[in-house]
Amino acid sequence: MNVTGYAGIELARLLAGHPGVELVSVTGRSSAGQRIGQVFPHMANLDLTIKSELDEVDLVFSALPHHESADQLIPFIEQGVSVIDVSADFRLKDPGLYDEWYGFKHPAPELLKTAVYGLPELHRAEIRQSRVIANPGCYPTASILALGPALKAGVVGGNVIVDAKSGVSGAGRSLKLSSHFCESDEDVCAYAIASHRHQPEIFQELAGVSGDITGVTFTPHLIPMTRGILATCYAKLNNNVSETDVTAIYHDFYRDEPFVSVVSEAPHTKHTSGTNMCLVYTKIDHRTGLLICIAAIDNLIKGAAGQAIQNMNLMLGLPEETGLPRLAQFP
Numbered sequence: 001m002n003v004t005g006y007a008g009i010e011l012a013r014l015l016a017g018h019p020g021v022e023l024v025s026v027t028g029r030s031s032a033g034q035r036i037g038q039v040f041p042h043m044a045n046l047d048l049t050i051k052s053e054l055d056e057v058d059l060v061f062s063a064l065p066h067h068e069s070a071d072q073l074i075p076f077i078e079q080g081v082s083v084i085d086v087s088a089d090f091r092l093k094d095p096g097l098y099d100e101w102y103g104f105k106h107p108a109p110e111l112l113k114t115a116v117y118g119l120p121e122l123h124r125a126e127i128r129q130s131r132v133i134a135n136p137g138c139y140p141t142a143s144i145l146a147l148g149p150a151l152k153a154g155v156v157g158g159n160v161i162v163d164a165k166s167g168v169s170g171a172g173r174s175l176k177l178s179s180h181f182c183e184s185d186e187d188v189c190a191y192a193i194a195s196h197r198h199q200p201e202i203f204q205e206l207a208g209v210s211g212d213i214t215g216v217t218f219t220p221h222l223i224p225m226t227r228g229i230l231a232t233c234y235a236k237l238n239n240n241v242s243e244t245d246v247t248a249i250y251h252d253f254y255r256d257e258p259f260v261s262v263v264s265e266a267p268h269t270k271h272t273s274g275t276n277m278c279l280v281y282t283k284i285d286h287r288t289g290l291l292i293c294i295a296a297i298d299n300l301i302k303g304a305a306g307q308a309i310q311n312m313n314l315m316l317g318l319p320e321e322t323g324l325p326r327l328a329q330f331p
């Protein structure tokens with residue numbers, strides 16, 4: 001796995017403390033030949049050199065950009081090695097969506113049928129059986145976990161709205177003008193309005209939960225914090241649904257979930273920081289008949305590296321919580 005990006009180094013950090021696996025090989029285009037601790041001082045006690053190619057392994061994580069990730073993973077998949085892809089390259093079932101939203105022709109469309117969307121709260125049984133996991137996007141993780149229970153219970157339908165905010169680490173470690181301190185500090189803006197590539201991913205998964213959903217309006221915002229996502233979602237409620245009904249639906253849906261808590265006050269991103277938790281809160285707006293569902297996650301953990309390890313635990317038959325933090329470091 002490549003460790004020279006934010007998702008990759010977070011994976012390496014969590015895997016290094018995981019009692020059930022050994023991190024044996026790490027790569028990184030920009031840092032090949034260097035000790036991991038030379039590039040990331042907080043990892044200095046890990047005895048690993050970053051290479052340009054992976055050694056022989058039993059399971060590969062990829063935290064490469066989309067398109068590059070599929071190109072590098074396909075040979076491993078063909079050799080029967082289990083893979084968990086943190087990029088978007090195996091998330092969408094319809095190959096045409098890669099041309100439309102990502103601007104490339106998918107190099108192995110036949111694999112999209114067998115890859116499993118790695119959101120354990122929806123697909124746990126299939127993840128256990130799979131060798132190719134498409135780890136969900138950060139915004140989709142929060143959005144789907146916020147809206148899924150209400151759609152599944154049939155208490156909302158139609159078009160849903162997701163208004164989401166992300167910390168700047170969501171944009172990756174690679175240099176970009178929009179993530180420079182002077183550009184992003186003390187600034188908030190919406191971006192990719194009605195055109196963000198997570199829209200088809202959110203729709204695909206929520207449509208799999210309920211045919212009553214007709215569309216998703218998704219508006220992401222970049223906000224001046226390092227990590228965290230807050231997704232505030234709105235959906236039209238069917239008649240005669242009470243606050244008590246909705247609360248019971250959410251508690252019931254997430255009762256046995258180790259990494260989702262239904263909370264009684266609006267969650268903060270800081271309550272999830274450094275953890276694999278998703279905190280979900282709901283409230284009915286009686287004046288408009290809308291259900292408001294809010295989810296908070298750490299984009300680099302439940303939104304990327306932590307969820308990838310949760311998927312690995314399921315694939316390997318390990319206890320699902322192994323090696324994954326549940327308590328936030330606060331403040």
Ligand SMILES: NC(=O)C1=CN([C@@H]2O[C@H](COP(=O)(O)OP(=O)(O)OC[C@H]3O[C@@H](n4cnc5c(N)ncnc54)[C@H](OP(=O)(O)O)[C@@H]3O)[C@@H](O)[C@H]2O)C=CC1
Nearest residue numbers: 004005006007029030063064065066087170172173174304
């Ligand atoms: N950041 C987040 O919150 C989340 C990210 N993701 C996904 O995870 C993946 C990585 O994201 P993130 O860690 O944020 O990105 P970063 O920009 O932080 O890291 C990108 C990584 O990919 C490597 N890389 C880039 N281009 C190439 C290439 N052409 N060939 C080989 N290696 C390359 C970089 O290597 P180097 O720098 O050494 O050249 C680096 O290791 C993306 O697909 C992203 O969409 C998914 C969920 C959340």
Ligand SMILES: CC(=O)N[C@@H](CCC(=O)OP(=O)(O)O)C(=O)O
Nearest residue numbers: 086087088137138166167170171
């Ligand atoms: C703040 C920010 O720029 N976020 C990124 C999310 C990237 C990401 O995580 O992409 P995948 O989940 O699809 O891999 C963006 O909006 O493009």
